[in-house]
Amino acid sequence: MFNLARISGGIHPAGHKDRSAALSIAPLPLAPRLFLPLRQHAGAEALPLVRPGDRVLKGELLAASPSEVSAPIHAPTSGRILDLGPIPAPHPSGLTVNGYVLEVDGDERWIDLDAPADPFAVAPTELANRVAAAGVVGLGGAIFPAAVKLKQGTRHEIKTVLVNGSECEPYLTCDDRLMRERAEAVVDGARLIQHILRAYSIVIAIEDNKPAALAAMRAAAEPYGAIEVVAVPALYPMGSAKQLIREVTGREVPAGGRSTDVGVLVHNVGTVYAIQQALRHGRPLISRVVTVAGSCVTNPRNVEALIGTPIQALFDACGGLSKTPRQLIMGGPMMGTVLPSYEVPVIKGATGLLALDAHELPRAEASPCIRCARCVDACPMGLTPLEMAAHTRAEDLDGAMQAGLRDCILCGCCSYVCPSHIPLVRYFQYATGKADERRSASRKMEHIKQMTEARAARLAEEEAAKAAAKAAKKRKAAKPADEVES
Numbered sequence: 001m002f003n004l005a006r007i008s009g010g011i012h013p014a015g016h017k018d019r020s021a022a023l024s025i026a027p028l029p030l031a032p033r034l035f036l037p038l039r040q041h042a043g044a045e046a047l048p049l050v051r052p053g054d055r056v057l058k059g060e061l062l063a064a065s066p067s068e069v070s071a072p073i074h075a076p077t078s079g080r081i082l083d084l085g086p087i088p089a090p091h092p093s094g095l096t097v098n099g100y101v102l103e104v105d106g107d108e109r110w111i112d113l114d115a116p117a118d119p120f121a122v123a124p125t126e127l128a129n130r131v132a133a134a135g136v137v138g139l140g141g142a143i144f145p146a147a148v149k150l151k152q153g154t155r156h157e158i159k160t161v162l163v164n165g166s167e168c169e170p171y172l173t174c175d176d177r178l179m180r181e182r183a184e185a186v187v188d189g190a191r192l193i194q195h196i197l198r199a200y201s202i203v204i205a206i207e208d209n210k211p212a213a214l215a216a217m218r219a220a221a222e223p224y225g226a227i228e229v230v231a232v233p234a235l236y237p238m239g240s241a242k243q244l245i246r247e248v249t250g251r252e253v254p255a256g257g258r259s260t261d262v263g264v265l266v267h268n269v270g271t272v273y274a275i276q277q278a279l280r281h282g283r284p285l286i287s288r289v290v291t292v293a294g295s296c297v298t299n300p301r302n303v304e305a306l307i308g309t310p311i312q313a314l315f316d317a318c319g320g321l322s323k324t325p326r327q328l329i330m331g332g333p334m335m336g337t338v339l340p341s342y343e344v345p346v347i348k349g350a351t352g353l354l355a356l357d358a359h360e361l362p363r364a365e366a367s368p369c370i371r372c373a374r375c376v377d378a379c380p381m382g383l384t385p386l387e388m389a390a391h392t393r394a395e396d397l398d399g400a401m402q403a404g405l406r407d408c409i410l411c412g413c414c415s416y417v418c419p420s421h422i423p424l425v426r427y428f429q430y431a432t433g434k435a436d437e438r439r440s441a442s443r444k445m446e447h448i449k450q451m452t453e454a455r456a457a458r459l460a461e462e463e464a465a466k467a468a469a470k471a472a473k474k475r476k477a478a479k480p481a482d483e484v485e486s
């Protein structure tokens with residue numbers, strides 16, 4: 001059934017996965033305080049429901065989702081809310097974000113969890129709503145609310161649920177360990193997603209450098225004949241949805257289009273596991289597996305961290321740091337976020353926590369472009385990064401868009417291969433941010449225009465109604481007395 005069509009471009013960066021992949025997922029001791037940003041997802045900030053001084057139970061809803069494109073926040077353990085206000089954020093700027101500080105009481109007292117006895121007997125919409133209420137977002141780093149994708153089954157014909165176990169970023173092994181250690185739950189989650197989307201088939205795609213994960217997933221899928229577990233070549237960025245779809249199904253997602261346009265819905269394995277936990281056990285998303293790695297980490301491994309745990313606690317659990325890192329990164333080295341300090345907390349999208357030395361980082365000084373076109377060859381989207389960069393440098397956003405910026409997946413392959421060490425992807429991150437700002441400003445303007453027009457229409461209607469009433473009154477007063485009496 002599957003036409004394995006090689007993706008174009010891509011790179012083979014050194015994996016650095018062996019050490020953390022060799023050890024099982026370790027639990028973390030409870031930190032004394034957890035820091036919980038109200039926005040850990042794509043979309044609007046969650047609305048606070050509890051106040052400083054309130055006692056909360058593990059799994060209790062702390063902040064509600066204000067719209068469909070958002071996600072609620074739950075208490076990762078029991079304790080007392082100390083504060084609601086600015087807390088450290090995993091952002092290079094060092095700016096703070098709005099969030100809760102939770103003082104941990106150590107009792108781990110749960111709320112009553114509610115889950116259906118047989119989720120396969122529950123209507124798909126109800127299951128999608130349960131996933132939304134559990135605060136599940138894309139755990140591969142996309143942090144898009146998972147329920148929004150699950151509701152696509154009502155709008156599109158989904159042929160294939162594609163479970164993304166490729167984990168192509170260097171250093172990261174959290175999905176690898178999850179598939180090895182919790183394979184049955186991941187397969188169960190994939191079947192539940194298939195039920196929700198009414199999809200025909202399930203494909204689980206894993207890079208061929210993870211033989212143990214492939215074996216574990218094949219064994220777990222074996223009782224269900226319709227699930228295919230396929231090995232895909234280890235190539236960065238195989239984990240990008242469009243690349244993976246092309247590789248596995250041979251279908252090309254159109255430029256500017258979505259995976260649903262070709263009847264495929266992609267979920268990362270971590271997300272699939274979180275969905276399974278929500279639907280089988282009623283468990284909200286309050287923890288995740290995080291890879292702690294980099295040459296400055298004494299014992300790299302994967303840990304299961306409560307959301308909100310300060311990253312210092314994760315390094316401590318891995319034997320601490322053997323030397324002072326040149327850079328701390330949340331996520332992978334290609335697409336992750338540079339961290340400003342050790343105080344920032346683990347958030348839902350934190351796939352990895354890297355403490356990197358100078359030799360593990362790209363060279364800082366750039367030299368002029370020599371027009372070698374290596375960036376063009378490496379781009380998996382078939383773009384011309386040097387041309388996009390020239391437009392971006394000239395602040396010509398429209399030109400950059402026309403040159404292909406809207407299709408850029410910010411994978412960083414172009415920067416990685418550039419012999420002049422030009423930070424191409426940084427230009428594109430900047431330009432994409434500007435384009436987002438421009439879009440949201442124009443949406444705001446459109447909204448203001450609509451509100452102004454609606455107000456003007458309402459006022460005109462009121463004026464017309466007043467004038468009509470006045471005219472009716474005048475007519476009544478002008479009628480002859482005999483007409484009024486009759």
Ligand code: SF4
Nearest residue numbers: 369370372373375418
């Ligand atoms: S890889 Fe670097 S030097 Fe070569 S064309 Fe692209 S931007 Fe220029």
Ligand code: SF4
Nearest residue numbers: 379408409411412414
């Ligand atoms: S960052 Fe954008 S332009 Fe550069 S290789 Fe990736 S998709 Fe192509």
